[in-house]
Amino acid sequence: MKQHVYESIYLSEKDFQEGRVLFETWDPNARYAWDAGVAIGRFLQGLKAGRLIGTHCPQCDRVMVPPRMFCEHCFVPADAFVPLQDTGTVVTFSLCYVTWDMERVEEPQIPAVIAIDGASRGMGILHLLGEVDPQAVKIGMRVQAVWKPEEEREGAITDILYFKPLQSPSHPITQSPSPQSKRGAK
């Protein structure tokens, strides 16, 4: 099949960096103003007040977080905002030693999916872990939100600085949102 391959011209990183080939560059200046929306707007309001909230689906009874104004499974409107705890369980995590542009960092960032207490099984949010030895992080670990001081909160996901370990035994992992059966029926 070699005859079906076009031998493209290969450049090394050095050729490019030393300008041995012709190229153009452009630095885009892109600015956006995003509306938070109905459900996330309320979520942000809750964060400012130091609370996590979800929404409830009247049909499948899921308590959903991040909150949405509709249930994507049942395709009906959510009927209530539901207060949640600011504690949860680590569903999965990473120890990240690089930035988006592949620069190395000394202390790893610890992103995690955290299943929030009071929401339905497996309903998690993305956040960071802190005040913990990276090597001690475990899936199933119980964690609690560490909030910014009230006067510094601005209605943003960063009003929670990170989640830190709770001093209590690990729970079993929560997985699979419950209405899997619906998918099979489609």
Add this chain to the structure above:
Amino acid sequence: MGRNRVAVVGAGMTRFVRRAQETAKELAWEAASKALESCELTLDDIDAVIVDSAPEAFDGVHMKSEYLSDGAGGWGKPVIRGYVGGGTGVFAPIQGWYHVASGLFDTVLVVAEEKMSSCQPHPQGAFLTIFDHTTERPLGPNLLWIFALEMNAYMSRYGLDKRDIALVSVKNKRNAADHPAALLGDPNITVEDVLNSEVLAWPVQRLDVSPVTDGAVALVMCAEHVARRVTDKPVWVEGVGWSLDTAYWTSRDLSYPTYVEEAARMAYKMAGITEPRKQIHIAEPYDPFDYKELHHLEGLMLFDRGKAPEATALGITQRDGDLPVCPSGGLLGVGNPIAAAGLMKVAELFWQLRGEAGARQVPGQPKRGVAQAWGDLMQVGTVIVLGI
């Protein structure tokens, strides 16, 4: 159902490289002209063109497929673009299939191109905007996070360690050593090399990941009456399927790709496949990360959940094993120019089923293969079954 039978009759590709001197449009032309040449057709024989490519942010060119269209043979013809993120490369021949199966066109040219190297300082930047602008982006995520989180969930669910998964990277990079277009083929790579490579976002290490790549791939697809005139070795599209999971990815079970299973069920039903493990002879699942090959083999129902690593360790997925997986060398070995990488997998099935894969040829005259890709917000599965 009144669908016309559709065949793949030609395939061509560019060499996959880290940085090509050619523009995106020139790469598209190189692949398209090789595909036409392979089946001795010219652009005059082509009724419609499919030009697929992944994020426009790689190129910084809006309406990217329209920009590419001249290079892809689109001048003066019906042209359409498909884009489902990383799933694009297998979605492209699905589009080619329904263009012809519907009876609207007899012969189509399917081109997938990606030039990732233009994006500075690193093409990962093009992916930062896939995260939710209000609930996720303020946390400063990078693309590796999501794969690391998924890989850890998969390893934890089944009690796997890094060694079980590194075997995939070793197999694919070794397979790629026999591919004339490969970027990262290495006949001597070992599990230790993978385990000792730089940690990026644990559990993801450097050699668990496919490289940034430039390249293009093209296929010629046509109706049966044309295929019979063009070749005595048509490769038939037996089934296609695709499915999308929720964008609320933190609510999903990250240890199993349900959307791949849904796409596979659709394709298998169309192909009349009731026992995929017996009826499929080669698989080209999407492998941008080594764990993804395992994840996807399970979603394709070719192994039980959590059992693909064991099958890999037993050698079942080697080129001369019972179920050769990624005999091409996959994205880990040949390279990962996003949309082109998926279509490279379909081209590999085409060459393998025709017995034209050269040093990579799978023994035993395989009759049927499946290719699959994955992408969007880690939520789409695209599947195609080819057979002779």
